[in-house]
Amino acid sequence: MLSPNVPAWFEIPTTDLDRAQRFYEAALGVTLQRQQFGGPAMAVFPRGDKPNATGALVRMPQCEPSIQGSIVYLSLDDIRPVLERVPSLGGEVFVPRTQLPDDIGFFAQIRDSEGNRVGLFSPR
DSSP, X not given: OOOSSOOSEEEXXXXXXXXXXXXXXXXXXXXXXXXXXXXXXXXXXXXXXXXXXXXEEEOOTTOOOOSSSOOEEEEOSOSHHHHHHGXXXXXXXXXXXXXXXXXXXXXXXXXXXXXXXXXXXXXX
């Protein structure tokens, strides 16, 4: 049985943890916390209103940033200001803000400073 807070954890690969942390903090307007859980240093995203679900930026030799493969979607109040900031931070907007059916909300996809494809979701 799946927990209602799926995913419980995600990791976005980086080649430069400092650069990636600056990108996400500036793009999302949040502060990521540096932590280490017995392995490499991570920059952990804030938990927000879902205390059992979060993730981190991490630099691991076996993981490379990529625009192919799984896409992690970050939930935001409003993706519009993030999409405005991304290009000036070294990223790129792949999919512009797009309305989902049945008033579910909006999504977009970006390339981050490391070369990852990352999704964004917001209810407005």
